[in-house]
Amino acid sequence: MSLYIGLMSGTSLDGIDASIVDISPHQVRLKRSVDYPIPAALKQQILTLMNNQGGDNIELLGEVDAKLGIVFAEAAQHLLENSPYQAKDITAIGSHGQTIRHRPDSTTPFTLQIGDASRICELTGITTITDFRRRDIAAGGQGAPLVPAFHRAVFASADENRCIINIGGMANISYLPKNGHQDTAGFDTGPGNVLLDSWCYQQTGEYYDKNGSWGKSGKSSDALLQKMLQDPYFSQAPPKSTGREHFNLDWIDKKLAGNAFEARDVQASLTELTARTIIDAIDNHFADSSQLIICGGGVYNLHLKERLQQLSGQRLVCDTSAYGIDPNWVEAAAFGWLAHCCLNKIPANEPAVTGARSRVILGAIYPK
Ligand SMILES: Nc1ncnc2c1ncn2[C@@H]1O[C@H](COP(=O)(O)OP(=O)(O)O)[C@@H](O)[C@H]1O
Ligand SMILES: [Mg+2]
CATH class of the missing domain: 3.30.420.40 (ATPase, nucleotide binding domain)
Structure with missing residues (x-):
């Protein structure tokens, strides 16, 4: 058994989807899932960043990145509490992060997902992988979709x-x-x-x-x-x-x-x-x-x-x-699977989808 946690918070901002997946060579099994709320005030701050409103956005960016890291860690902990597993059973967390800007077609293309993975790792004691999209952008792709x-x-x-x-x-x-x-x-x-x-x-x-x-x-x-x-x-x-x-x-x-x-x-x-x-x-x-x-x-x-x-x-x-996979949890499961691919050095972008020059390994590892 090789267990991973996937954390997903998409553009809808409807909450964090958290799933435990068991990954074996020919099968991905969903073991447990929960959704975890994003506090209303934090959601408002994320929307301010997304919509480019307000004054000092660098100050706000730093604050929201840190707060989101804590909320993502809480989501993982809540998931574990509602499962038969403990942190030591989990190989890694794959955290998509919250997209606050996606500009794949700019002169200098970029995409930005936040939610401090150092905090996720520190608070859960589990190796955390995040920042899945930017390597594909670096390879000339859209960074999306990755699923x-x-x-x-x-x-x-x-x-x-x-x-x-x-x-x-x-x-x-x-x-x-x-x-x-x-x-x-x-x-x-x-x-x-x-x-x-x-x-x-x-x-x-x-x-x-x-x-x-x-x-x-x-x-x-x-x-x-x-x-x-x-x-x-x-x-x-x-x-x-x-x-x-x-x-x-x-x-x-x-x-x-x-x-x-x-x-x-x-x-x-x-x-x-x-x-x-x-x-x-x-x-x-x-x-x-x-x-x-x-x-x-x-x-x-x-x-x-x-x-x-x-x-x-x-x-x-x-x-x-x-x-075999409830439609609510497919994306969270996908980011658990992408964490597995990263740790095992398996390239997981699809150049025919994203337009990247080549297959590349996605993600940045924050080891426990
Ligand atoms: N019972 C429902 N009726 C209608 N729409 C729903 C219902 N449940 C969820 N949704 C829609 O699904 C969205 C969340 O979908 P989700 O796959 O989590 O998106 P994202 O990846 O952007 O977070 C909600 O914002 C809502 O629009
Ligand atoms: Mg959602």
């Missing part, structure tokens, strides 16, 4: 081409061709839940549209949808990745351009946008996929799931629980 190699290791089939669709704040797809035929491919398709959450919070005060009921009560506007679909990101050729820098409330305001819509019709249109851009990406790039397997929090938006199913035509749509 496709994990998706291949766990969900690929010998008999059929599959797509894994991860619907977090952003949505990304991994194309897993029948074993050995072609490279694993994939990219960020655009917004997953982030616009849905932002609009819902602004209009109703709720952090997300529970089960998608509010969006379902509205009617998607064709005119608004067409306007949103014209965003160049959607027709840009891969490799590509995106974030809150691009898809945010300002983006919605610009698309609304002063036109009056019922708030719930906007929510319905945003739901349609997420579903359409995912299925368009599959139709345009991976049309021979026979099964679509979804994961991430978007799985619980029943309206979104229904639209994905309706737009998928003949393809089978299911979620990752059909293949």
Whole structure:
């Protein structure tokens, strides 16, 4: 048995996903998972950094990096307390960190995830690996998405081409061709839940549209949808990745351009946008996929799931629980697996996905 902890906090800022995975040569098994809250005041500080507001951001960056390190360590400890394992049983923690800026297409490309790994290591007594994305950027890649190699290791089939669709704040797809035929491919398709959450919070005060009921009560506007679909990101050729820098409330305001819509019709249109851009990406790039397997929090938006199913035509749509991993914990499990790859010097980026020049070993090790 080789146990790793994966810690994930994505663009949605809905909390920290923490999982223990058991990694053996041909299998990754999820042993235990918990979610752990990010305190409201810290979440606000993260949003200030993400949105580039306020005064001295270096002071704030240092403070939030340290505080997040402590909260990530608490999440790992809470996970262990709710499991039969102790710190000494865990080989390493893989911590994604919190992305506060992602600029893979700048003149000097960079991506920045924070959450002090020295603190995670010090507080848990477990070797901690973090900073997975920057090596891929250094090798000329987007630094994202990094989960496709994990998706291949766990969900690929010998008999059929599959797509894994991860619907977090952003949505990304991994194309897993029948074993050995072609490279694993994939990219960020655009917004997953982030616009849905932002609009819902602004209009109703709720952090997300529970089960998608509010969006379902509205009617998607064709005119608004067409306007949103014209965003160049959607027709840009891969490799590509995106974030809150691009898809945010300002983006919605610009698309609304002063036109009056019922708030719930906007929510319905945003739901349609997420579903359409995912299925368009599959139709345009991976049309021979026979099964679509979804994961991430978007799985619980029943309206979104229904639209994905309706737009998928003949393809089978299911979620990752059909293949042994609850859709909530796939990304956390992936970062436990990426920690294993780093310690064992296994390159884990997919150049066909990120555009990197070569396969490289991802992550920085903070030894216990
Ligand atoms: N019951 C639900 N109904 C609708 N949406 C949900 C539900 N549960 C989770 N979500 C959505 O999933 C998001 C979290 O997804 P997650 O995969 O954790 O994203 P990230 O990786 O960005 O943190 C929430 O912000 C919310 O939009
Ligand atoms: Mg999350």
